[in-house]
Amino acid sequence: MKHRALAILEQLIAIQSVNPHYGDGAAGEAEVARYIERLCERAGLSVMRQPVIEGRDNVIVRLNTPRPGPLLMLEAHMDTVSLGSMQTPLVPVYRDGRLYGRGACDTKGSLAAMLAAMETFAREPEALGCDVALCATVDEEHAFRGPLKLLELGLPVAAAVVGEPTGLRIVAAHKGCARFAVHVRGKAAHSSVPHEGVNAIVRMAKVIGFLEDTIAPELASVRDELCGPATLSIGTIAGGKQINIVPERCTIEVDRRIVSGENPGEVLAALERRLAAWGGEHGVKLEVEPLLLDWALGTPQDDPIVRAASDTARRLALPADVCGETYGSNASKYQGIGGIPSIVYGPGSIAQAHSREEWVSVAEVEAAAAFYMELAREYRG
Numbered sequence: 001m002k003h004r005a006l007a008i009l010e011q012l013i014a015i016q017s018v019n020p021h022y023g024d025g026a027a028g029e030a031e032v033a034r035y036i037e038r039l040c041e042r043a044g045l046s047v048m049r050q051p052v053i054e055g056r057d058n059v060i061v062r063l064n065t066p067r068p069g070p071l072l073m074l075e076a077h078m079d080t081v082s083l084g085s086m087q088t089p090l091v092p093v094y095r096d097g098r099l100y101g102r103g104a105c106d107t108k109g110s111l112a113a114m115l116a117a118m119e120t121f122a123r124e125p126e127a128l129g130c131d132v133a134l135c136a137t138v139d140e141e142h143a144f145r146g147p148l149k150l151l152e153l154g155l156p157v158a159a160a161v162v163g164e165p166t167g168l169r170i171v172a173a174h175k176g177c178a179r180f181a182v183h184v185r186g187k188a189a190h191s192s193v194p195h196e197g198v199n200a201i202v203r204m205a206k207v208i209g210f211l212e213d214t215i216a217p218e219l220a221s222v223r224d225e226l227c228g229p230a231t232l233s234i235g236t237i238a239g240g241k242q243i244n245i246v247p248e249r250c251t252i253e254v255d256r257r258i259v260s261g262e263n264p265g266e267v268l269a270a271l272e273r274r275l276a277a278w279g280g281e282h283g284v285k286l287e288v289e290p291l292l293l294d295w296a297l298g299t300p301q302d303d304p305i306v307r308a309a310s311d312t313a314r315r316l317a318l319p320a321d322v323c324g325e326t327y328g329s330n331a332s333k334y335q336g337i338g339g340i341p342s343i344v345y346g347p348g349s350i351a352q353a354h355s356r357e358e359w360v361s362v363a364e365v366e367a368a369a370a371f372y373m374e375l376a377r378e379y380r381g
């Protein structure tokens, strides 16, 4: 018989929920929210909505155990990236033990497994070791407004499991980032009299030298046990209009990856101070523009949620090691801002997320449903 999580996943894939950030034709999360609401109400669960952005609500489903216990949050986002060039993105297709469809892996596979677990909990709440809240959030694929709003509710969450494709590995750490642009101003002049101008590209070359030769090497000692060192990468450069004009502007964009223990805002402020001081010393006028700040995840390996996850995985003969990842997730917002110990766990590989042919392993979806169920029976805070 088909696992309940797969039946739910088929229906979730068929509902288009592209993040509106992707432009025309993107439906947003409204229909998925309605689907979750109906499914959970039918199961006798109490459902609440939290408006986040016009027409885009977080959905919160609560189930309390008969005896008081800590609250475990199961969280997954409802939005997907654009349909892209997938042939039939909204038609769930089984092939070779895989289920294809947009969002199958990122992250409707996790969401379906969590919903199947909630239906089971609704039938046997006495088997739970803790209270459970399933939180389905909006806007993960763009600006994380769903998870940030969810934190405002102030639910007494003791620990969170964020559903993202980890290939059923227990992820307790991942990097975050402090992205920024650096603008250098020069003075335009005709290239036949370059000494009358100030070349912004040449000045930027010195800024790049400072970032690469002084700042970047310092990061080797800023490390996380599971994720490795913090890093810095200069991703874009733009400057100059034409060959016979001394350029008056040059801009680079820099991606500074942060590790747990670092605060993205503080990292950016410190970089800004360093660059300003260096610019002052070297007569380079520069300006730092913040682009994206995101928290890193670093839940201690001896935290009860990590231990319970490892024990659960071991009992189910699933991978029980605790890992770090390089990509980000909502978990770092819950931990970094909300102080909620969080892990990331779900079926599917990040390699298939956002890809031209998105799919998830059928066996992994089933195993993830078993994992979420067992974990909620096991976890006691």
Ligand SMILES: [Zn+2]
Pocket: 077, 106, 107, 140, 164
């Ligand atoms: Zn995702």
